[in-house]
Amino acid sequence: MSLKVGVIGTGMIGQDHIRRLTQVLSGVEVVAVNDIAMDRAESAAPAGAKVFETPQELINDENVDAIVICSWGPAHEEQLLACIAAGKPVFCEKPLVTSAESAIRVMEAEVAYGKRLVQVGFMRRFDADYRRLKTVLDSGALGAPLMYKSVHRNASVPEGLYTSDMPLNDTLVHDADISRWLLDDEITGVEVRVPRRSTRGNDLRDPVMVMLHMSSGVIVDVEISVNVAYGYDIRGELSCETGIAALPNRPATVITDQFGIRQAIPEDWRERFIEAYDQEFREWIAAASAGTATGPTTWDGYTSTLVADAALRAVDSGKLEKIEMIEKPALYSAVEKIAAE
Amino acid sequence: MSLKVGVIGTGMIGQDHIRRLTQVLSGVEVVAVNDIAMDRAESAAPAGAKVFETPQELINDENVDAIVICSWGPAHEEQLLACIAAGKPVFCEKPLVTSAESAIRVMEAEVAYGKRLVQVGFMRRFDADYRRLKTVLDSGALGAPLMYKSVHRNASVPEGLYTSDMPLNDTLVHDADISRWLLDDEITGVEVRVPRRSTRGNDLRDPVMVMLHMSSGVIVDVEISVNVAYGYDIRGELSCETGIAALPNRPATVITDQFGIRQAIPEDWRERFIEAYDQEFREWIAAASAGTATGPTTWDGYTSTLVADAALRAVDSGKLEKIEMIEKPALYSAVEKIAAE
Amino acid sequence: MSLKVGVIGTGMIGQDHIRRLTQVLSGVEVVAVNDIAMDRAESAAPAGAKVFETPQELINDENVDAIVICSWGPAHEEQLLACIAAGKPVFCEKPLVTSAESAIRVMEAEVAYGKRLVQVGFMRRFDADYRRLKTVLDSGALGAPLMYKSVHRNASVPEGLYTSDMPLNDTLVHDADISRWLLDDEITGVEVRVPRRSTRGNDLRDPVMVMLHMSSGVIVDVEISVNVAYGYDIRGELSCETGIAALPNRPATVITDQFGIRQAIPEDWRERFIEAYDQEFREWIAAASAGTATGPTTWDGYTSTLVADAALRAVDSGKLEKIEMIEKPALYSAVEKIAAE
């Protein structure tokens, strides 16, 4: 009675999800894989899994209950529409799609189907630290939220491959999505400021400061630095009317030695969010086994394309770039209980 | 190809392990249960599992690959011997057995079998914080360990049910076992001191201070307090030649409000060690699937009975109570790689 | 051989400085006082001190070596000019003066005198935490500074008396001055954003977010919240090229109880900065005894009027308000050694 999953795209992230579905999680098995490179698909396929030549065949195979999409972004729309046409739950890695128009087409298909089928890969929502932070906020004990500081620091980025637009259209989506989720609020406009550049990034526009204006009036202040050298450092601090709530340090041995009283910080996102990825799929498996989806929605994927577009405009204009959205389909407004940790 | 497990004893802890094996972990299924109360066994049995009338029948059933023992302590020896006779891997909850003589009989059977089959339920060894602490120590960066402070505090204990001997024969085993494992060392003697009593425990001997003398000369200083009111607080601090290494605070939102800058602490052992229990069984499943056992050994269970006995003698004598052990069978001396987190 | 000091203005802050000069610090005595209310001056005067009817008489009295000005802002210019005319060192509480033009006149007089005589009351520069932070930055170990986050939170402000402009023309000066000093940099422009309002402040514009653009390109991001209920919370975090340096929590007993693991925070600025005030005067006494002044300069007072003016314009315009300064007199550019703590 395990959920039978087909995985499309067997690059680094696809392989990691296959490992997770095969070795870590219960109630699931990988029965099918597909990749544009057949040999890569074959070497990634676990014992007993069938290798399909096309995504379409995999999606429509009657032995496949649900799909995990790890292909590149431009291929997502067609694959998502095929999953919805087949009525099969689908987990889609970021980015959901590569334009707002594309996201609208996927939403229209899902709304026409009448039930959620798509979960987008915003894994931070499944992180225990963020969930505890949200629990504190939602308790109301600190009053209404007024500001949120989000800090996103990478030790380094691949020189040449990582361009100056990527902090805004690739990295910022995590801070934007988690802000929307934490605050249960929508982004209405984006401003970007460019401080003194780090000499570690050569000509890279790094760091950047982003202000997200929320519909409630809350301002989210994001620091993105991608060359901090010392590690992967994700911080979040909510300023509320009667108190502050912040993400804690990560658990790490407290060492006292010639460098002081100290705790290590994670080296990269893998180390930081490994449990969040597991939990993300644990909840996806539960929903997909029931023929539907929970967690981040197609709407969330849609807004993330709008935020990235606005941020890129804002860096050029130096002004507040407003975000215009279509009306939110009722399908995405349903109150959803967050699964207990 | 899942490991087929039979569970003996379906009280609170047995039910929790059935949940874990059924809903949380992969590569395993519960196919058989037994309890002295048949109706409790029947209501605890997951779909498809067979309910056995006796432990012996469950252990010997050919559909059962491995056994989890959650019955009461006095029943363990017979059940363990039956598992070994059947050549089946077995996870046994604490206490392994209730006397040193009994532990020796189980060791003799396992040694005669020629391969480890028994894992004892010391779950702290699977906790990520303790493992990181051990990694720091084993790196050698801080020099040799000289002292270890272990703090074990419970919010409260059930009045009447929890007696004055229990901190020493029930609670102390965790601190003793984790000290032996962290330090890769053996306990040679035990001293107990009784400070001013807490009025919260009425006539209970609470708190107690225990000194464990290790064969290397390291002294382990244990504080056991079972009525601290504020939560479940487990601490460990290693004093080494050139530095200190300590367990960190548990991850918890940092709240700043009228009570200060603060982080919550766990309420009980369940909240504190839930991931450790999962990891404990994850590693047991891997070893049992290979027909053997890793983790805490029958020898570790044997020593824990000796430590508890010595502690009880020490509280009466007020002196250092030495521990005399049989020679350690080679089976339990093999170097064992700790599974990576 | 003590420094003989005359104090002008014997309101709350004047009385506190008289206490400090009389009871706490060595090498100084208060020999003269003046206030617009003679009876208040008389009751504030320590034993042996002469009460003067006018500031002018006090300043010119031959028994007075140096002056401390604690009168209200509009009276400062005339008193400062009189001190300079008399060639006497003077400590002047904030605000130095109430307009840029006024500040320029004081600078011209001091420059004409040819030697520094004026120290402005920016006490944060004397705080041990800020000094340690600057030492870390100046060591160069973390590379160049790129961003600075300054947080300024008050538990509450007097309703009615505290107006919406005061966070910008009264509170912000501390964050602005400490940023200039920490970064050894000048402010070139100011932006203000107004997030969702706290309901605790009724119609007060609270909180506000301010961005200070520095000539190096560093952006300083200031949160000012004046009704946070929980205490007085001053934070500062420098993002540098290869690391972060931040003000620590204030020393406070670590309590573990039903509210968690926690440390108290200061109630108000008095508790937070009491040692800084002492140190501020300790260094003033040393310089004044040598016939000159160190620490915050008339130029620093001048820039603070410009920053407050720009911030008030920015809240109205919603735009970056640039700051135009006169050329900096050489008198205020001299490298000055910070006294060791």
Added chain:
Amino acid sequence: MSLKVGVIGTGMIGQDHIRRLTQVLSGVEVVAVNDIAMDRAESAAPAGAKVFETPQELINDENVDAIVICSWGPAHEEQLLACIAAGKPVFCEKPLVTSAESAIRVMEAEVAYGKRLVQVGFMRRFDADYRRLKTVLDSGALGAPLMYKSVHRNASVPEGLYTSDMPLNDTLVHDADISRWLLDDEITGVEVRVPRRSTRGNDLRDPVMVMLHMSSGVIVDVEISVNVAYGYDIRGELSCETGIAALPNRPATVITDQFGIRQAIPEDWRERFIEAYDQEFREWIAAASAGTATGPTTWDGYTSTLVADAALRAVDSGKLEKIEMIEKPALYSAVEKIAAE
């Protein structure tokens, strides 16, 4: 109207106190000095101070209001008795005297005089962190104290000069005195345990563990390590009935870099307790100006000789060494208000 002080002993600590009384504190001047080496006394004497050939002459000089004794221990008794005979307040550095009998003679003289004149140099009682800890305990919010953990770690000690008895008769007195003061309790017995030795101290008995048994039943558990390499680390943690109260980390910039999230620790006792020394003398000056003494008493000095003696016996015997005291003179039982910080 300054207090006119004579300083006996102008070695390192005497010179430091002369600096403190001359340059840091108000209401005091050093008018006389004496040392067994006249040339050292002359070079240490501040401008205007008279150099005396003998302690007796200094003590009896009519221009000297109060005395600070920084000579070596064996000289203290005679000098203290001379001060008492002259009816002059005296601050005496540790050790008060070098035997219990000697301490009893000084107490008898002081009791005969009828008023306290002697303050002993236990500076920890003046440290803000310890005072806050005591305030928390005395508030009663955490219930009665049950155990106290005191940690005393030095980076290193001078090889050859520092002998194996010194942790017990020189270092331990600080932990013993602060425990008595914090707990408002008396020590009735001492046990010592010697863990594995640090190879950094060669043959030095280091570390040592000491248990102080208090008359209330509280057990104080002291770790003394004098070669920890990484710094000077003083810790204290009170276990009470409903919570824990502990000394905080020292204020230090929070740096995040390749060594983790970290705070420096003090290098030595000078850095750690510099403010405590200032406060110790601030309060001594106030009491001495009123012709008496507050703070640590001759009785406290007496008990510290008993504790050191018992600790040395305990290391040899391996047993609990009881402490027998004379009856406490009423002079030393008076309730004394701790001066507000």
